[in-house]
Amino acid sequence: LLLAIPVFAELPSDIYQSVLRVEVATQVPDYETPWSAGRFSGGIGTGFIIGPNKILTNAHVVSNARRVLITVYGSPKKYTAKVEFIAHDCDLALLSIEDFKDLEKLPAFQFGDVPSLESQVRVIGYPVGGERLSVTRGVVSRIDFQPYSHSRADSHLVVQIDAAINPGNSGGPVVQDGKVVGVAFQGLRQADNTGYIIPTPVINRFLKDIEDGQYDQYADLGVSEFALHNPAMRKAFGLPNDGKGVLITNVVPTSSSDGILKPGDILMSLDGQVVDSAGMINIGGENLNLNEIVERKFAGDKVAVRYLRAGVANEVDVILKPLQWSRMYAIQYEKSPRYQVFAGLVFQPLDTNLFATAKFEDITLRRLYGDYVPKGLFEKHKDIVVLTRVESDPVTSQLSDFTGFAVDKINGVEVRDLAQAHELLYPKVAPEFFVIELFGADRPVVIPSAKVAEANDRVMKNYDIDQLQNLQD
Numbered sequence: 001l002l003l004a005i006p007v008f009a010e011l012p013s014d015i016y017q018s019v020l021r022v023e024v025a026t027q028v029p030d031y032e033t034p035w036s037a038g039r040f041s042g043g044i045g046t047g048f049i050i051g052p053n054k055i056l057t058n059a060h061v062v063s064n065a066r067r068v069l070i071t072v073y074g075s076p077k078k079y080t081a082k083v084e085f086i087a088h089d090c091d092l093a094l095l096s097i098e099d100f101k102d103l104e105k106l107p108a109f110q111f112g113d114v115p116s117l118e119s120q121v122r123v124i125g126y127p128v129g130g131e132r133l134s135v136t137r138g139v140v141s142r143i144d145f146q147p148y149s150h151s152r153a154d155s156h157l158v159v160q161i162d163a164a165i166n167p168g169n170s171g172g173p174v175v176q177d178g179k180v181v182g183v184a185f186q187g188l189r190q191a192d193n194t195g196y197i198i199p200t201p202v203i204n205r206f207l208k209d210i211e212d213g214q215y216d217q218y219a220d221l222g223v224s225e226f227a228l229h230n231p232a233m234r235k236a237f238g239l240p241n242d243g244k245g246v247l248i249t250n251v252v253p254t255s256s257s258d259g260i261l262k263p264g265d266i267l268m269s270l271d272g273q274v275v276d277s278a279g280m281i282n283i284g285g286e287n288l289n290l291n292e293i294v295e296r297k298f299a300g301d302k303v304a305v306r307y308l309r310a311g312v313a314n315e316v317d318v319i320l321k322p323l324q325w326s327r328m329y330a331i332q333y334e335k336s337p338r339y340q341v342f343a344g345l346v347f348q349p350l351d352t353n354l355f356a357t358a359k360f361e362d363i364t365l366r367r368l369y370g371d372y373v374p375k376g377l378f379e380k381h382k383d384i385v386v387l388t389r390v391e392s393d394p395v396t397s398q399l400s401d402f403t404g405f406a407v408d409k410i411n412g413v414e415v416r417d418l419a420q421a422h423e424l425l426y427p428k429v430a431p432e433f434f435v436i437e438l439f440g441a442d443r444p445v446v447i448p449s450a451k452v453a454e455a456n457d458r459v460m461k462n463y464d465i466d467q468l469q470n471l472q473d
Helices: 200-212 231-236 291-295 324-329 352-358 363-371 418-425 449-462
Strands: 019-028 039-051 054-057 065-072 078-087 092-097 120-125 134-148 154-161 173-176 179-187 195-199 223-226 246-251 266-270 280-283 286-289 302-309 312-319 339-342 345-349 385-390 405-410 433-438 445-448
Touching (some): 039 120, 039 179, 120 195, 134 195, 134 286, 154 200, 154 291, 179 200, 195 200, 200 291, 280 291, 286 291, 345 418, 352 385, 363 405, 405 418, 433 449
Antiparallel strands (some): 019 039, 019 065, 039 054, 054 092, 065 078, 078 092, 120 173, 154 195, 173 179, 179 195, 223 246, 246 266, 266 302, 280 286, 302 312, 339 345, 385 405, 405 433
């Protein structure tokens, strides 16, 4: 719907000018050939003014941005902008404009509460299908705790509405009673007229987090839970069939709960809120995933945990902290791929970007990926180093079958990370042969050290490789 409609009675007449068109040029890293600069592309999104030179939008609108331009509704002028803060785990970003004086008289949006079920909201933005501002109406149909598609690894509170969130809508304000109640951020491909918005508890947490000048990400309880619906299972744990409590199945090493909770404990409540047998708690009249209690806290905050162990009730305060190693499972942005080229062999650290690009089939490698956080493999291996490519060269002519395997040892030394692998491949005194053992491979890869330098020169020339390694993000 193009904007040719009456202005909302509850909004200032010039508020539409505070909804901005965001034009972005991006450069996406190439994890298949990590020495390449990556491909250029671009897109359109929406942002809106929330304070003096503060423009809120989605992280996915400005991810990997090389240039950001802002356009005010009704004006042909483009303003250069920069990303001040970006939170990929909750898909939010804060922008500023180099010269804000032309916009400083525009009104700033204020925030409201989470909209109630069946209430009506308005989505304002610049979706595909036209150049002008668009306004659509929707009804709140669900309040839930669901995955955010941008990172592929994080779940937070969402509000579902029966209005489509199309490309270009992302980052736009969702308004009710004159206040922003959410940010439009993703749609549902399997259904028509279904969109999701980031509600104000998530937005407010992001804005509070960045008050100290940096974004610190979410804290994590560090446990996995299993629903306790089955009466026989509840009886086995000595629990009444009252629909309360969930089973803790795993505690991540070094996490907030490590050394406090154990697999087999029954989690009964968080901060006095009863945890039901599906792992849900009640907040503001809505049943939400128990992690919503932790979601609204920060590193260093405490959460009161009540649990049963062998039928005995226990209460303890858990001090929350981020679980940084869990970013293994999140798509990374604004980072250059790390790699090491050695005589035509290409080594890269395993992460979700690489996993999505290479589509590894080796069962051992897939298990290392899956166990990296739950079983604490990160305590021993900062990186899971993978042989991802074998470039054609006389030295590597018989080695193509070894791609997609994780590196176990180099010359008998267990590999802990990519930087250490580099040191082992380029020692001060080279051995006669480099013997590279791979998890699951029938035999090791053997490279004569006398042929490494010539092979490197050929590979760099033949494959247009400027640097043999990038060991930093």
